[in-house]
Amino acid sequence: MNKRVVVTGMGMITACGIGPEDNWSAMAAGISGIKEIQSFDASKYRGKCGGEARGFTPPAVEKLNKGRLDRASLMLIHTVHQAFVQADAVDAAQKEDILVSLGTTLGGMLMGQAFHKEAIQKGLSRARVSLVSDYLAHYQPVNIIREFGLRGDTVSFSNACASGTNAIGYGYRRIRNGEYGMAVCGGYDTMSEFTFAGFNALMAVSPTICRPFDKNRNGLVLGEGAGIVVLEELQHALDRRADILAEVAGYGESADAYHMTSPDPSGKQASNAMNNALRDAGCPEIDYINAHGTGTVLNDAMEAGAISRSFGNRTGTIPVSSIKPMTGHILGGAGAVEAIVSILAIRHKALPPNINYETRDHECDIKIVRESEGLNVKTVLSNSFGFGGTNASLILREYV
Amino acid sequence: MKRPVLSGMGVLSPFGPGMEPLWESLASGRSGIRRLSRFSSVSGALGSEITGIDVDDIIDDRSFRRAADVSKYALAAIQLALRDAGLDSVAGEDSAMVTAVTHGAMNYTQAYHRSLVTGGVEDISPILFSDSVLNAPAGNASICYGIQGAVHTIVGGTAASIKAAMMACRLIHEDGISRAVVVSAEEMNELSFHCRKKFGEPAMSEGAGVFLIEDGSVRTGKQVYCQIAGYASHIDAAPDVSFHKAVEKALSMAGIAKHDLDFALTDMPPGMRMQHLDGIPSDTVSRYTGNAFCVSSAWNIMLAASMIFKGALPASFIKRCEEKSKLNTIQNVIVCNLEETGAAAALVLSKKERV
Numbered sequence: 045m046n047k048r049v050v051v052t053g054m055g056m057i058t059a060c061g062i063g064p065e066d067n068w069s070a071m072a073a074g075i076s077g078i079k080e081i082q083s084f085d086a087s088k089y090r091g092k093c094g095g096e097a098r099g100f101t102p103p104a105v106e107k108l109n110k111g112r113l114d115r116a117s118l119m120l121i122h123t124v125h126q127a128f129v130q131a132d133a134v135d136a137a138q139k140e141d142i143l144v145s146l147g148t149t150l151g152g153m154l155m156g157q158a159f160h161k162e163a164i165q166k167g168l169s170r171a172r173v174s175l176v177s178d179y180l181a182h183y184q185p186v187n188i189i190r191e192f193g194l195r196g197d198t199v200s201f202s203n204a205c206a207s208g209t210n211a212i213g214y215g216y217r218r219i220r221n222g223e224y225g226m227a228v229c230g231g232y233d234t235m236s237e238f239t240f241a242g243f244n245a246l247m248a249v250s251p252t253i254c255r256p257f258d259k260n261r262n263g264l265v266l267g268e269g270a271g272i273v274v275l276e277e278l279q280h281a282l283d284r285r286a287d288i289l290a291e292v293a294g295y296g297e298s299a300d301a302y303h304m305t306s307p308d309p310s311g312k313q314a315s316n317a318m319n320n321a322l323r324d325a326g327c328p329e330i331d332y333i334n335a336h337g338t339g340t341v342l343n344d345a346m347e348a349g350a351i352s353r354s355f356g357n358r359t360g361t362i363p364v365s366s367i368k369p370m371t372g373h374i375l376g377g378a379g380a381v382e383a384i385v386s387i388l389a390i391r392h393k394a395l396p397p398n399i400n401y402e403t404r405d406h407e408c409d410i411k412i413v414r415e416s417e418g419l420n421v422k423t424v425l426s427n428s429f430g431f432g433g434t435n436a437s438l439i440l441r442e443y444v
Numbered sequence: 445m446k447r448p449v450l451s452g453m454g455v456l457s458p459f460g461p462g463m464e465p466l467w468e469s470l471a472s473g474r475s476g477i478r479r480l481s482r483f484s485s486v487s488g489a490l491g492s493e494i495t496g497i498d499v500d501d502i503i504d505d506r507s508f509r510r511a512a513d514v515s516k517y518a519l520a521a522i523q524l525a526l527r528d529a530g531l532d533s534v535a536g537e538d539s540a541m542v543t544a545v546t547h548g549a550m551n552y553t554q555a556y557h558r559s560l561v562t563g564g565v566e567d568i569s570p571i572l573f574s575d576s577v578l579n580a581p582a583g584n585a586s587i588c589y590g591i592q593g594a595v596h597t598i599v600g601g602t603a604a605s606i607k608a609a610m611m612a613c614r615l616i617h618e619d620g621i622s623r624a625v626v627v628s629a630e631e632m633n634e635l636s637f638h639c640r641k642k643f644g645e646p647a648m649s650e651g652a653g654v655f656l657i658e659d660g661s662v663r664t665g666k667q668v669y670c671q672i673a674g675y676a677s678h679i680d681a682a683p684d685v686s687f688h689k690a691v692e693k694a695l696s697m698a699g700i701a702k703h704d705l706d707f708a709l710t711d712m713p714p715g716m717r718m719q720h721l722d723g724i725p726s727d728t729v730s731r732y733t734g735n736a737f738c739v740s741s742a743w744n745i746m747l748a749a750s751m752i753f754k755g756a757l758p759a760s761f762i763k764r765c766e767e768k769s770k771l772n773t774i775q776n777v778i779v780c781n782l783e784e785t786g787a788a789a790a791l792v793l794s795k796k797e798r799v
Contacts, residue, residue: 149578151578160635164562173638195678201598242556245570305574
């Protein structure tokens, strides 16, 4: 018998704000956090803007050596703390085995980048090995275990831009199967020149603004941040008298097996991921789709087609938006941040707008949310698609 | 409840392509560790590297020749595993893949940074970026072999391959697929070597280990190496507690007691082995190959499967065992490890079907 899985805590950092409600206030108003990059010289790149989380102040760290932590770990510690506080689970989480399931594309790349730079400029023997202390992607979930005095298990997914969704989906399944009563799940990535230069080299970055699904879209903008949810088995949450924010109703995944950096234009496997999630959730009516919506020509046409494949003649009636023009593309953190925004849409009974959308594209024949609007949102589908053809979809619904 | 079995194996090790060269080297006690030749900055240091093998010749699809070594090692080992299992294809939605990596395509990452620092953005080749992401081996493999079920990359140290096998078993149960390809791959890199040396690591290695986990019901009448009887992973405040709990949970799931184990394959220090494995005979591939991180555990898993399938140990392993009476027939083998992070994982492989 499958157990029900609910969300009891959320933590979030993006260019739009620190904390879920701070983010929601900005997003509901259509305020973008995209600005000219400050953390490195971006003047030489095709795109010069991004979503840096400038409001983020690294938190006090109790058990770890703060000097040895990458910005990624510091963001995670902050968001996990936010989520635990909301779930009133700071102490409860220490009393049982819990799962820490996180997704990232690049782990502690800022420290890694500094190490590579030193090795090139000063020579390998003079590069500080301390810089790699938080470089590898599996160190960050362990840092969460250590900092919060937890025990249980960790898993670090690196499935490119689907990582955060995969991490939540994995936690959902482990709780649903009765293996854990509680899990800390989500995703993260920082703004690094490594990533910025790479997406520029691929000509995937917009030289102007990100406008998903618009006929004149010309690329993505990168962002940074982290999104964390505390998942619990329903009875576990009720026994703790926790405030239940939403329910995770379904999860689906698939792979394109098509191209390393381009999605399969047929959208067949992206649609399969959605269909698997819908089937897993018992085929509910979907009130809103939080799209992957990167703003690249190929992704958005594929995603619109995949939505159409999955929803048939209902496609034109379901509102769709992407928050990436406001947050930037947070890569491994995108799916988790967008899952939280989906829950906020359910709780606030409103939809975040797909800002910068002006011109309809017949290849993206879906119902775009142009301005924030109120709606009795009960069930949301959130999509994530990544490099290498990884596809993942989550279904979140109002807890009743 | 589906019954996961290990049905095919592909090894790319410094001893050569295939499981037999690895087994024969272990049987004769031949080490692959020698002075490294590939990197001038660490020349003279000890390790075991893939040399004298044209990996491109093993991979049928020629379109991956520019991929990073770690991807090519993975692709070659998958090809060998498919041949071993007698499968023409794993294409389609009925197959999944779980890949374990520790460092990923570190040589491309290093080359990319060098381009960025010395030549600027105009100097960067896009493939250096796209093939340096951690899930590039998985992406390339899913494209090369047409795998359209779930495709995951999990990052970790020596426990990652065991966690990948665990995830594969769960996907077979939960997604209703017939099989999952479990891939572990690492490439040697001078930066990793330099860092590990400073931390006092022993010799490093590289290569790939791939095994197929299938629903036992679809392998009826075909070769099966062993059953996947139990698995667990755990992290706790103290490393020895992590290890103890992972081993106990895996044994509990397998429904066997510690004294039922015939052998353990682990990189754990002897003191901890004695404390938690009650003197069960133990050894590890990495004594002969050096540390290939997540791949070392994959090689240990495949060695365990071979031991069960052959009902014997490589000769050099027998010499090291004090209690030889237990080694006449090998029925149950545990592969277990504790990472430097304190995370532990254990996998129990058995000849007999779990009741």
